[in-house]
Amino acid sequence: MNRAKSTLEQWRILQAVVDHGGYAQAAAALNKSQSSLNHAVAKLQHQLGVELLTIRGRKAYLTDQGEVLLRRSRYITQSVAELEQLAANLERGWEPSLTIAREIIYPMDKLIAAINAFLPNCRGTRISVIDSVLTGTHELIESQKVDLALCGGNPPKGHLAQPLCTVDLVAVCHPSHELALNPRELDDKSLARHLQIVIRDTGTKTNQDMGWLKAEQRWTVNNFHEAKAILATGSGFCWLPQELVSSELDAGKLTRLYITGSEYRRIPINLIVPNRDEQGPASKHLEQLILAEHGISHAK
Structure with missing residues (x-):
């Protein structure tokens, strides 16, 4: 040398x-x-x-x-x-990297804002975000493969959770779809006869694909963007976060469906620290920034 x-x-x-x-x-x-x-x-x-x-x-x-x-x-x-x-x-114990599990219905703009606020004082810490669905998020929490988790629905047993927000899922289809002819006069039986687009559970142990699952025919995709691409062709209907489709609904590119007894599905989002005993200072700092995005400052 x-x-x-x-x-x-x-x-x-x-x-x-x-x-x-x-x-x-x-x-x-x-x-x-x-x-x-x-x-x-x-x-x-x-x-x-x-x-x-x-x-x-x-x-x-x-x-x-x-x-x-x-x-x-x-x-x-x-x-x-x-x-x-x-x-x-x-x-000093400051973590060189952090991994976050994000249930895909969690608003990405909130997470980006927290990460941007973290950047000036990150001390070189690298951040990885894993998009997860249903039991996939639970598995990441239970195996402690992530430092922080934004978990939809109830937290895994034995884990404390800080409520952050709720996300409303609404049923939508293309305006040319048969369901759009009478979008306010639907019931579960009428939906069951049509193709449903569902989001794949990222868990490896069980499969609980996201969405109402009584439809006789289903296509399963990995994320909401793939689901929207299919809907744009006029095929099927799907439950999607209202914020994610608000612009398409306003522009008339999608039609919202109103189902008797279930006009929307409200999903709570919780922030979970899988192993608080081992939580480092970088994780604690980012946790507080995420909480601040939701107007929460008292959680420790």
Whole structure:
């Protein structure tokens, strides 16, 4: 392995000379002697065999080669600073990564807002979001494969849950569909004769596909976007989050169906910490930001 000809300290000194406009100013900013900075840059140029700076009057100017190398050096010194910060965070117990299970009916804009609020103080923590459905969310919680879970419906047995919001699912179809002819005069028997689009349960142990399941014919898809694509062709009906289809309903691209005894299905969403005893500071911070998105600040 070839040893590096230069050091990070030399590059940091070069950056300071350029950023502060000269050796004297950089020396004052770094609390070093001007001669030591002159020596460091001169040695760096000699080691590389490339002229990096020229002096005109009392100010230092980058050469063309120096500008290219300086720009690349900033990535390196920044990466080292981030690496050192990550090591310090790990020493203090700050998690390098977080995984969130998100029941797909949970409003994504709320989660994005919380993650954006987390970003300025994330200390390099990486975030992964797993979209899950029904028992798939429960399995992630029970196996403690996630740090936080946004769970629809009742929480798994033995887990405390903080209620966040409710999501209303409404039955919809394309305006050209037969069901749209009398959308306010429907019952479960009339629905059962038509194709239903349902969302696949992501659990591995059971299968409880999302939606009213009395239809004789069903097509199962992975998410709401696939369901909407099928509905757009005029096939079937589906229970979808009202917020997700509000624009299509307003534009007349979808028709809402009103079923006697069940005009909509209201699903509670809870925030669950699968293992609070092992919860780290990054997870706690993000938890509070998610709660804040729902106007909740008292939960601990």
